[in-house]
Amino acid sequence: MRKGHCAERVRLVNGARDQFKPTRVHVAKRRPIKPKKYGKPCAARMLDTGIGNKMRLSSKCFAVLGLAYVPPWTVNAGFVVGDTHTLIIDTGANASAAATIHGYAEAVRPTNNILVISTEQHLDHVGGNAYFRDLGIDVYGHARIARTDGELADSIDEYNACIPDKARRDRHEGAIPLVNTRIANPNQAIVADTELELGRLSVQIILTPGHTPTNLSVFVPDDSVLFCGDCIVSDYLPNLEGGTEKDWQVWLHSLDRIRALGPNVLVPGHGRVVQGQEVVLEIQRVQQIVERAIGVGFAPTKLDQTALMPS
């Protein structure tokens, strides 16, 4: 992303308003951006007009997309609604995100009992867990998830360091999104593939490690919807920095498992929802990136070697 690009757009629009002239954006005349190197997302993918931004994916499956996180990341969550229980998948990075997800989930079927599951250990997926535990709601997750408040404090510092404005950085405004947020690890341990019954609706919890050892996915066979956490992130480079080549080999096996499920709709941990043939392409894209990382021996976000990677 070019620095200053957004600021220039804002100045142009404001200037036009000052002169009471409407601003027209001729989208059709824009030249498509061709990816020249690894790391530049395909413009066609980013202009998705299909299921990518939808919240209601089926009568029982919902996505909550675009929750705030450290730029350029936003993080996704979702929920699945049975006749008696609603399963919330991931809780965002903070208590506010958790409250938002909870509000949507309750609105769809207010009489249901709520359950929560964490797709992995990273704080963008478990930051809102304490909000739910404080309400007495069970949080499922891999048995090895064991985060600490010290790690949360480090994360707040990282968040703060991303603020471009020095005055805001000096005021430590990066802590504001994390107000009332503390660590709560899952209280219902998952150690193997599991089935949860939500009331005339079964969901499958499938271990899909690789990104971290704690990654799992939630599959809803009735609707062919898969919530896969960060095993697959659409458009973004997946984050391989937390693992080794051995972990990346495990990741490939998890991708094979997802491919074998053949979901029609895939809700990734980050990025837009994909459907149909795009699911196959996203699995393949992440697979190629992981395979190349294994081949060269480092994560794609390391060094300038990213030019060697496939797009």
Ligand SMILES: [Zn+2]
């Ligand atoms: Zn994530």
